[in-house]
Amino acid sequence: MLRRPNHSELFSRDLRAAMHECEADGSLLALLIVQVGQLERVEGTLGYTASQALVDELCARLRGALREQDQLIEVSDRKYWVIIRGVRNEGHALLAANKLNRVAAAPFPMGGQSVKLESAIGIALFPDHATEPEDLVRRGELALAQAHEERVPFQVYSVDSTREMANTWQVERELDRALEDSELELYYQPKIDLTTFRPCGAEALIRWNHPVRGILAPAMFLPIAERAGMLDAITSFVLDAAQRQRCEWPETWGELPVSVNIPPSVVDAGRLLQHIRGSMRIWGSGTEHLILEVTEDSVFRNPEKSFATLARLRAEGIRISIDDFGTGYSSMTHFKQMPADEIKIDRSFVRNIADDEGDQQIVRTIIDLAHSFRYQVVAEGVEQEAALLKLMEMQCDQAQGYLFSRPIPQREFMDWLSDYRVPAPAASRAARSSSAV
Numbered sequence: 001m002l003r004r005p006n007h008s009e010l011f012s013r014d015l016r017a018a019m020h021e022c023e024a025d026g027s028l029l030a031l032l033i034v035q036v037g038q039l040e041r042v043e044g045t046l047g048y049t050a051s052q053a054l055v056d057e058l059c060a061r062l063r064g065a066l067r068e069q070d071q072l073i074e075v076s077d078r079k080y081w082v083i084i085r086g087v088r089n090e091g092h093a094l095l096a097a098n099k100l101n102r103v104a105a106a107p108f109p110m111g112g113q114s115v116k117l118e119s120a121i122g123i124a125l126f127p128d129h130a131t132e133p134e135d136l137v138r139r140g141e142l143a144l145a146q147a148h149e150e151r152v153p154f155q156v157y158s159v160d161s162t163r164e165m166a167n168t169w170q171v172e173r174e175l176d177r178a179l180e181d182s183e184l185e186l187y188y189q190p191k192i193d194l195t196t197f198r199p200c201g202a203e204a205l206i207r208w209n210h211p212v213r214g215i216l217a218p219a220m221f222l223p224i225a226e227r228a229g230m231l232d233a234i235t236s237f238v239l240d241a242a243q244r245q246r247c248e249w250p251e252t253w254g255e256l257p258v259s260v261n262i263p264p265s266v267v268d269a270g271r272l273l274q275h276i277r278g279s280m281r282i283w284g285s286g287t288e289h290l291i292l293e294v295t296e297d298s299v300f301r302n303p304e305k306s307f308a309t310l311a312r313l314r315a316e317g318i319r320i321s322i323d324d325f326g327t328g329y330s331s332m333t334h335f336k337q338m339p340a341d342e343i344k345i346d347r348s349f350v351r352n353i354a355d356d357e358g359d360q361q362i363v364r365t366i367i368d369l370a371h372s373f374r375y376q377v378v379a380e381g382v383e384q385e386a387a388l389l390k391l392m393e394m395q396c397d398q399a400q401g402y403l404f405s406r407p408i409p410q411r412e413f414m415d416w417l418s419d420y421r422v423p424a425p426a427a428s429r430a431a432r433s434s435s436a437v
Helices: 013-025 039-046 048-064 090-105 133-150 159-180 222-227 231-246 271-283 296-301 303-315 357-372 385-393 410-419 425-436
Strands: 028-037 071-074 079-087 108-110 113-115 118-126 154-156 184-193 199-210 214-216 258-261 290-295 319-325 342-345 376-379
Touching: 013 028, 013 071, 013 079, 013 118, 013 133, 028 090, 028 133, 039 048, 048 071, 048 079, 048 090, 048 108, 079 090, 090 118, 090 154, 118 133, 133 154, 159 199, 159 222, 159 231, 184 231, 184 410, 199 231, 222 231, 231 258, 231 271, 271 303, 290 296, 290 303, 296 303, 296 319, 303 319, 342 357, 357 376
Parallel strands: 118 154, 199 258, 258 290, 290 319, 319 342, 342 376
Antiparallel strands: 028 079, 028 118, 071 079, 108 113, 184 199, 199 214
């Protein structure tokens, strides 16, 4: 039975009646809240008529996956309630969610194309989680939010997950305030040229100077910022602050470029280039002083779209660096077409390079291949001199890591630039280079 309720029916008597039936015979009831994504994209690509046909087909599929005594209530084109009577236990509800998820994920033939939808399902049980319809729906919505949070296809309500969601929402509110109150700041880690051992740039790394929790690393708040739709604002802050602060660096080693990490969702946004242009006009910085770092997996997930965006940025004179290289989806076909200037070898291959022959072979192959296509190569996570010497032997171009400096705030980085002295290993490198000529 499929019904499309109006707003006054959202806490419907159907759900209350089903709960009373289960209470009478001592069985459980499961409410599954199914949310479907990608429909906006279908409507934008194929039109409203095709989108509605897809919704009709989706409803038919979901209905076909249910038993006669179960109910499907269409709350909107994107959200459905599924009422399942006579549930034996939580595992029974999970089996039903898994079945619905498979049905929704199967490709839909539309206009000569194959369309795939994404779904998430929140599960709440009566009477275990709630005894009133409104409360049961609220628990199901919390479980749905947790499924989105953890990027899993379905989730059962639990008190612990509710607390975790509350903590996440608290971080979202605090992060919004942090942008307003200038609690976010940039740290810098220098990059070293392995031919001259002179500083040749620095990577900007965001930190949150929380008034209570202290300095927070990006892994503790950027995933939440992404889910809250705040990455655009944070990226804009980083671009502006990095270009402004770069102008304050002492020119002991010349005008150094700054590298800024760009999240995948922002790389796809058309307004990125517009913002960079505006920021450069404000701070009087040239494109040659900006390097945008994008991760390998984000670029190769949709290479056609990513390559087009990166090519536009390079046409403006902005350099592109492929970060975390060696851990993602690259292939020889895409490698030769990358609109990039620099490749950063992931620290996981550099950490044990002095002793691990497998890592040595991987790094040597990446360096040789990159040089054959005229890419600069940067090694991340250099912490030991033995690793540095091995990278020099392989003709790696640049390095960064704790061996030279950990990420430090702007004022300390300016002092570091003023105090830095070219170390002795540069002389041995220069001697090897001159003997090879």
